[in-house]
Every structure is written in structure tokens, then in C-alpha cells.
Amino acid sequence: MTRSTAFLLKTALFFGFLSNVLSINTFAQKAPKIYYATLSEGVKLYASPSIQADALATVAYGSQVTFSNSDIDQLEMVNNSLVINGTRTYWMKVIYNTVKGYVLKNNFATIKPPKENTGALSDWVKQLSQPIGNKWENGKISETLSESENDNYFSRQIFQNGMLLTSTSGFDVNFSEALQIPHTDVLTVYNLIKNIGSFYRILKLNTALPEGNTIVKDSEGNVYQWKILRKTQEGSEDKSLKSIEIIWNNGINNTLSISAMGNDIVVFYENTL
Known part of the structure; x- marks a missing residue:
């Protein structure tokens, strides 16, 4: 990531996020009871909490289920994780x-997954919620601040569901989008954006998500550098995903990252010359 690009992301996204975190958190809702299937091939519904149990049905991609665990059920779920x-x-x-x-919980999300033929993050968020008023911020990043002699522009829009979309464009960054999603986790967001058209082919290259640095090639010989970080959960030896970053060049430089910021997740995508 170039120095100018790092500034654009920091200025257009994180500074605004941190200074407005209280406003965004006012959108927090109680734990929802509706979940949506995130696997493109659908998710099996089992007769009991075991992958050896009979499959009663396949929950189609994007279809909703209603959560109905009792306290007794929850104890059984833990024992069969x-x-x-x-x-x-x-x-x-x-x-x-x-x-x-x-x-299995990881195959579901409380957020609706992208519809078929969704091309970008901005297309997906517009399917989920309406924007609040006009763009929150919109303008030119000055040459002094961006440490660049070229014009770069950014806009920021908050949505009724609490998501925050920041876009940048200009000479230094051909295009970038950053989406902050409240109260979720890296794996859930990874499963959701796998179905966005511009990311689908890339995220299917490394579905095992091994920790550390990995080099993956596609059928055309393009090289993808994956960096996956995990963190140990408090009181447990289990590790959860902390961040995923993918860098590649297919004629232009691309970066896609999913990272945790407190209880929120930030998805960032950019392409540069």
C-alpha cells in the first residue's frame, strides 16, 4: 500500500469512524432471531446437531431461518461444536x-447476503438499507494533507442500519471503497462478500483460510498474496479470525482486506496503477 493510499484510507475512513463511534453504535439492535444462509450452494438442515444426522432440507442461499434454541438446546450445541x-x-x-x-452457525448471518450479480460493496449496502440524508462528507483531499501533487476525492455516507461507506477516487487511487459493518465478525463478513461479483473468483481460491502468509495462483497465472491473522479467544485455546488481507496484480494493483475494529468490521478494497 502506497503512502498516499494509506493516507486516503486513514483520512477517509478511520478518523471519521473513531470520532463518530458513539453515533454509529446508536444503531445497535438486540440479538436478532432471523438468520440468512450465506453459502451459494445452500446449507443443510439436519435432524440433530451432527453432520452424520439425516438432512431434512437444504436452506437455499439468501433464505431465512428463525432461531429457536432453548437453554437446554444451547448446552447441547456447545457439546457438539x-x-x-x-x-x-x-x-x-x-x-x-x-x-x-x-x-451450523458459521453458515448464516444476521445480514442479508448480496443478491445475484451484485458487483461492488456499494451495490450490496444499498440493497440492505437506505442512506441517511445526503452524503455525510464529500470533497477533495488537499495536496498538503494527501502528500500528493494530484487531486484525490472522497465521500462518506452513513446508512440507516449503521453501516458506513467511504469511497475515494483520483490519480493516486483509481478507486477504493471501505465499508464499516457494526456488531459482526471477520468470518461472517468474509462469507457474505464471497458472493459479490468482484470478489467471488478471488475468495474462492483459498477457502481453507490457513493462518499466516500464503501464495495462491489462479488459472491465468495471477499471483495472490494472502495474509491471515487469528487471535486466541479469552478463556479458550480456540482462535478466531482477526484479519484477512489479499494483494494481487492483474495489470493494476489490488488490495482487499477484512479487519476487526472493536465490535465492528471494516472491508476495504482499492485498485491503483
Whole structure:
């Protein structure tokens, strides 16, 4: 990431986020009871909390289920947890089209996944919520601040669901988008944005998500540098995803990252010459 690019991201995103964190957190809601399937191939609904149990149905991508765990169910879920791709997941008892069964929690999100043919982060957030008024901030980043002789522009828009979208464009950064999503986690957001058109092919290259640095090539020989960080959870030996960063060049330089910022997640994508 170039010096100018780092400044653009810092100025257009994090400074605004940190100074307005109280405003954004006012959008926090109680734990929702509705979840949406995030796997493009659908998610199996099992008769009991075990992958060896009979499959009662397949929850189609984007379809919703209703959470229905009791206290007794929750104890059973903990005892039957699984570690998939380095991350522990638990079972949820849900209702899908009047059928009661069990699903793995990591295959669901409280946020609707992108619709088919969704091209970018900005397209997805507009499917989820309406913006609040006009763009929160919109203007030119001065040459002095950006440490660049070229014009660069940014805009920031907050949405009714508490998401915050920042876009930049100009000579130093052809295009970038950063989306802050309140009260979620890196793995959930990774599963959601896998279905955005501009990210789909890239994120399918390394679905195992191994910790550390990994080099992956696509069928055209393009090289993708993955850096995945995990952190140990308090009171447990389990590790959760802290950040995912992918850098590649297919004629232009690209960076895609998903990282935790407190209880929120920031997705950042840019391309530069």
C-alpha cells in the first residue's frame, strides 16, 4: 500500500469512524432471531446437531431461518461444536419453512447476503438499507494533507442500519471503497462478500483460510498474496479470525482486506496503477 493510499484510507475512513463511534453504535439492535444462509450452494438442515444426522432440507442461499434454541438446546450445541477451517462453530436450532432442525452457525448471518450479480460493496449496502440524508462528507483531499501533487476525492455516507461507506477516487487511487459493518465478525463478513461479483473468483481460491502468509495462483497465472491473522479467544485455546488481507496484480494493483475494529468490521478494497 502506497503512502498516499494509506493516507486516503486513514483520512477517509478511520478518523471519521473513531470520532463518530458513539453515533454509529446508536444503531445497535438486540440479538436478532432471523438468520440468512450465506453459502451459494445452500446449507443443510439436519435432524440433530451432527453432520452424520439425516438432512431434512437444504436452506437455499439468501433464505431465512428463525432461531429457536432453548437453554437446554444451547448446552447441547456447545457439546457438539465443530472446528471448520480453523474456526470453532456451533449448532443452532432453527425453523425453515415450518421444518425444525439444526444448522451450523458459521453458515448464516444476521445480514442479508448480496443478491445475484451484485458487483461492488456499494451495490450490496444499498440493497440492505437506505442512506441517511445526503452524503455525510464529500470533497477533495488537499495536496498538503494527501502528500500528493494530484487531486484525490472522497465521500462518506452513513446508512440507516449503521453501516458506513467511504469511497475515494483520483490519480493516486483509481478507486477504493471501505465499508464499516457494526456488531459482526471477520468470518461472517468474509462469507457474505464471497458472493459479490468482484470478489467471488478471488475468495474462492483459498477457502481453507490457513493462518499466516500464503501464495495462491489462479488459472491465468495471477499471483495472490494472502495474509491471515487469528487471535486466541479469552478463556479458550480456540482462535478466531482477526484479519484477512489479499494483494494481487492483474495489470493494476489490488488490495482487499477484512479487519476487526472493536465490535465492528471494516472491508476495504482499492485498485491503483
